[in-house]
Amino acid sequence: MVKVINNFVKVNPYTRPGLKLAAVKGIVMHWTATPGASALNERNYFNGTCIADNRYASAHYFVDRHEVQHIIPDHEVAYHAHDQNRCYVSFLKPNANTTALGVEMCVEKDGAIHEETMRNAAELVADLCKTYGLSTDRIVRHYDVTNKSCPTPWVRDAGQLSAFRKRVDSLLGRKTVSVSAASTSQASSSSSIILKKGMSGAHVKKLQTRLIAAGFSLPKYGADGSYGDETVQAVVSLQKKAGIKADGIYGPSTEKALSAAEASADSKSKTWTLPGGIYKVKSPLMKGTAVTQIQTALAALYYYPDKGAKNNGIDGYYGVKTANAVKRFQLMYGLGADGIYGPKTKAKMMALLK
Numbered sequence: 001m002v003k004v005i006n007n008f009v010k011v012n013p014y015t016r017p018g019l020k021l022a023a024v025k026g027i028v029m030h031w032t033a034t035p036g037a038s039a040l041n042e043r044n045y046f047n048g049t050c051i052a053d054n055r056y057a058s059a060h061y062f063v064d065r066h067e068v069q070h071i072i073p074d075h076e077v078a079y080h081a082h083d084q085n086r087c088y089v090s091f092l093k094p095n096a097n098t099t100a101l102g103v104e105m106c107v108e109k110d111g112a113i114h115e116e117t118m119r120n121a122a123e124l125v126a127d128l129c130k131t132y133g134l135s136t137d138r139i140v141r142h143y144d145v146t147n148k149s150c151p152t153p154w155v156r157d158a159g160q161l162s163a164f165r166k167r168v169d170s171l172l173g174r175k176t177v178s179v180s181a182a183s184t185s186q187a188s189s190s191s192s193i194i195l196k197k198g199m200s201g202a203h204v205k206k207l208q209t210r211l212i213a214a215g216f217s218l219p220k221y222g223a224d225g226s227y228g229d230e231t232v233q234a235v236v237s238l239q240k241k242a243g244i245k246a247d248g249i250y251g252p253s254t255e256k257a258l259s260a261a262e263a264s265a266d267s268k269s270k271t272w273t274l275p276g277g278i279y280k281v282k283s284p285l286m287k288g289t290a291v292t293q294i295q296t297a298l299a300a301l302y303y304y305p306d307k308g309a310k311n312n313g314i315d316g317y318y319g320v321k322t323a324n325a326v327k328r329f330q331l332m333y334g335l336g337a338d339g340i341y342g343p344k345t346k347a348k349m350m351a352l353l354k
Helices: 039-046 115-132 142-146 152-156 159-172 202-213 229-242 252-268 289-300 320-332 343-353
Strands: 004-006 026-031 061-063 068-070 100-105 139-141
Touching: 026 115, 026 142, 026 152, 039 061, 039 068, 061 115, 100 115, 115 159, 139 142, 139 159, 152 159, 152 252, 202 229, 202 252, 229 252, 289 320, 289 343, 320 343
Parallel strands: 004 068, 026 100, 026 139, 061 100
Antiparallel strands: 061 068
């Protein structure tokens, strides 16, 4: 069994508010998106810099190749899965921060989650499932809860969540549990579900709702729960766009394509403008519309200038917190992590926002 180290951060308003968890109804899986940082590095960040930056964020567990750092007690709230007051998983409503444990998987220097980290995470989660009487359909991605692209590899390939659940079931000595209609608000995302023309019910309705949100319209019948010709055409359009077999049948490959479409739907609905030039912390502070554009783009990519502050810290001033958000973004994408916005940072941000 992986070594779990109880190393709780101090009680504070930003990372450990000391609030009582309502119940443990599920486990939300995350990735840290900070290449090369160990579980202990992450624990120390949430006990220091994160607090100093007035950033509302944390999770209960951080897992790397060697150990687990348990930084928030299970019976307390961690700020890990309630972005912009969203909760799309039915059994975690209204707020996953008060009903779920957060597990963060650390990232290697190359941006990947190591197999040993995955193994350790599975052992930890199996133990948590046993402790709290959870079936593996109660293991969800951060993406399922708020539509944030986290863990990004699991968003790009929904089969990785299914594989993780199977691994946990194996550790528990169970057969893999199929995802029920009540498991998440996006229940049809299970790679084991096949939907096609002539079928009806809750799974079909949820698929239709997701198709509409991702930009594949159903203008005549909408999300009526009936898999008719209109739904077939919407699925075919999705499949053609993704370059996969266009047969109008929803299955694992189509789910992967739909997840990718959902992940980018919000950013595609907006025309983004970012300034040229160099922006950094100076005295007096650089300010104006250009800085607001940078901050707004950072927030859209979940690198908030000051999460929890008014308008997430979007104030038009390029201060220390904005520089920190830029630095976190640069670290994630292999750019020079100096907190200075320039041409390379702009190019990467624009590529992700398109």
